[in-house]
Amino acid sequence: MHSKERYSDSTHSLPLSLRYFVFAILSLNIFSLGYSFVARLLGAGLPYDFPYLFTPGLFFSDFNDLVGQISLFGTPQFFTQHRFLMYPPAALLALRLSCVTAHPSRPFLLLLLASGALFAIGFFRIMRQRGLARSSAGLLTASIAITSYPYLLLLQRGNIEVYVWLAVTFGLWSFYRGNYIWAAVCIGLATAIKMYPFVFIGLFLPQRRYREAALSVFTAALVSLVALRAMSSDIWYAFHWNRIQLEAFGKYYAASPNSLGYDHSFFALVKYALVRWHVDIGPAVRPYTLIMAVICVVLYFSRIWRISPVNQILALSILSVTIAPTSYDYTLLSLYAALAILCVIAVETPAASQSRLIPFFFLFALVLTPESYAVLDGARLGGQLRAICLLALLVLALCKPLISGLTGAIDQGPNNLPIGSQSAESGLKP
Amino acid sequence: MRSDSFLSSKFLSILLLLCCLLTAEEAIHLLRTHPNRLNYDQAATKNFGCVPRDAGKRLFLCPIPGYGTMVFLCSDKHCFPKEPTTGLTIGPAEEKLLRDL
Numbered sequence: 001m002h003s004k005e006r007y008s009d010s011t012h013s014l015p016l017s018l019r020y021f022v023f024a025i026l027s028l029n030i031f032s033l034g035y036s037f038v039a040r041l042l043g044a045g046l047p048y049d050f051p052y053l054f055t056p057g058l059f060f061s062d063f064n065d066l067v068g069q070i071s072l073f074g075t076p077q078f079f080t081q082h083r084f085l086m087y088p089p090a091a092l093l094a095l096r097l098s099c100v101t102a103h104p105s106r107p108f109l110l111l112l113l114a115s116g117a118l119f120a121i122g123f124f125r126i127m128r129q130r131g132l133a134r135s136s137a138g139l140l141t142a143s144i145a146i147t148s149y150p151y152l153l154l155l156q157r158g159n160i161e162v163y164v165w166l167a168v169t170f171g172l173w174s175f176y177r178g179n180y181i182w183a184a185v186c187i188g189l190a191t192a193i194k195m196y197p198f199v200f201i202g203l204f205l206p207q208r209r210y211r212e213a214a215l216s217v218f219t220a221a222l223v224s225l226v227a228l229r230a231m232s233s234d235i236w237y238a239f240h241w242n243r244i245q246l247e248a249f250g251k252y253y254a255a256s257p258n259s260l261g262y263d264h265s266f267f268a269l270v271k272y273a274l275v276r277w278h279v280d281i282g283p284a285v286r287p288y289t290l291i292m293a294v295i296c297v298v299l300y301f302s303r304i305w306r307i308s309p310v311n312q313i314l315a316l317s318i319l320s321v322t323i324a325p326t327s328y329d330y331t332l333l334s335l336y337a338a339l340a341i342l343c344v345i346a347v348e349t350p351a352a353s354q355s356r357l358i359p360f361f362f363l364f365a366l367v368l369t370p371e372s373y374a375v376l377d378g379a380r381l382g383g384q385l386r387a388i389c390l391l392a393l394l395v396l397a398l399c400k401p402l403i404s405g406l407t408g409a410i411d412q413g414p415n416n417l418p419i420g421s422q423s424a425e426s427g428l429k430p
Numbered sequence: 431m432r433s434d435s436f437l438s439s440k441f442l443s444i445l446l447l448l449c450c451l452l453t454a455e456e457a458i459h460l461l462r463t464h465p466n467r468l469n470y471d472q473a474a475t476k477n478f479g480c481v482p483r484d485a486g487k488r489l490f491l492c493p494i495p496g497y498g499t500m501v502f503l504c505s506d507k508h509c510f511p512k513e514p515t516t517g518l519t520i521g522p523a524e525e526k527l528l529r530d531l
Binding site: 013014016019020022023026027029030033034036037040043044045046047059135136139142143146147156251252255256257258259260272275276278279280281282377378379380 | 437439442443445446448449450452453455456459466494496497498499500510511513514515516519521522523524526527530
């Protein structure tokens with residue numbers, strides 16, 4: 001973001017699509033909280049009175065579970081622990097760097113809060129710069145912040161997904177503004193920490209920015225190498241140990257029906273179908289991964305390659321949080337960069353074309369609010385409902401062209417017809 | 431009159447306020463009841479008022495302060511929240527979790 005950019009002289013209220021969006025996120029959140037509240041008053045019990053601030057286990061459990069183990073990082077004892085550490089090397093290094101103080105959970109909580117504040121303030125400023133009145137920008141920002149279920153889950157669990165969120169957000173915004181080198185570095189960092197953000201490297205190829213794509217791969221490899229070296233002087237040994245840890249994730253978590261209500265991956269839909277019949281999911285993981293890889297490659301070269309860069313950002317953001325065999329709900333934070341870009345587009349879109357954006361915003365609202373009401377036969381189905389909404393959002397991203405007029409924003413290809421342009425209004429498709 | 435005229439800033443602000451109130455109510459209830467204070471990882475060994483639900487003592491029904499009850503799946507070392515989709519049946523993946531983790 002250009003810090004010297006000034007706020008627009010003329011200010012205006014929320015455009016129609018954003019008013020619908022604010023209405024959708026607030027009413028869905030009220031319905032969700034109201035549902036839990038009434039269920040609690042009626043004594044319906046769990047999961048009907050499920051509060052979205054509670055999951056069984058201690059506050060900050062994801063972080064606190066790892067603190068003891070990660071304190072041995074860099075020592076031989078680190079490799080002889082009983083519990084698995086199912087994270088890539090760069091994630092373990094990031095976690096180690098978060099635990100340098102005597103009470104590591106406090107600075108980490110501060111980091112989580114600061115990240116939320118940074119996103120909110122940054123988003124507010126961007127909306128103001130695009131010409132929204134202070135009250136409208138404030139209403140939009142506050143509504144997104146208070147209804148953010150992925151962020152609340154992140155705070156509750158203390159998960160290291162925050163690093164991926166920061167790297168992906170800065171990376172996508174840099175790409176959107178045309179700062180490709182920073183975008184490449186950030187996407188490389190995110191890939192090193194969590195692997196699945198590698199799909200964002202696909203943003204550079206249709207624009208023939210091969211150097212930036214290579215820079216992303218190089219950054220991911222370099223950071224992983226540094227992390228392995230920090231883990232042990234024998235990098236090869238550390239690499240093999242980490243491979244076993246990551247395989248354990250596939251064995252125990254990807255194939256596990258546990259926490260199915262928090263899992264919005266496409267595979268969670270398959271799991272839900274299989275689990276009800278007590279089928280062993282384990283043998284289905286590898287075929288699913290291979291089939292998904294083939295589908296993604298075909299989709300990328302046949303469709304994603306040809307759509308506008310903004311559509312590519314949205315499509316790849318969705319794929320980054322759905323194609324893994326297990327994807328818990330805090331990973332949805334990676335969608336907020338795409339949402340911010342969509343909000344910018346909404347502000348710039350003429351009134352006549354606003355209605356075309358409403359389906360995007362409605363699906364975002366369904367995905368990002370708590371969904372306490374999604375319960376069937378005593379089991380939460382929030383993850384499965386989100387997976388279906390994300391699939392619908394992916395289809396929209398692939399079929400409905402979006403464009404931005406933001407100064408310094410990414411080039412729009414000649415084939416990409418904008419929502420709001422005459423071509424789009426006349427129903428032409430790229 | 432346009433169909434979207436009800437979406438005024440004033441109306442949306444009232445919704446935001448209602449949202450804040452419900453969130454605050456939820457947070458206050460949570461702080462009063464402290465369901466997250468108990469470490470359910472040790473539900474089988476610590477006395478949280480959990481009751482075994484099977485002969486093998488691998489399923490425990492535990493009270494969650496302020497919210498009702500929840501079934502946990504326990505090995506000698508750890509407990510996990512039981513996935514409700516499978517009811518009280520322990521599936522192959524859950525057997526693997528109990529055995530190895």
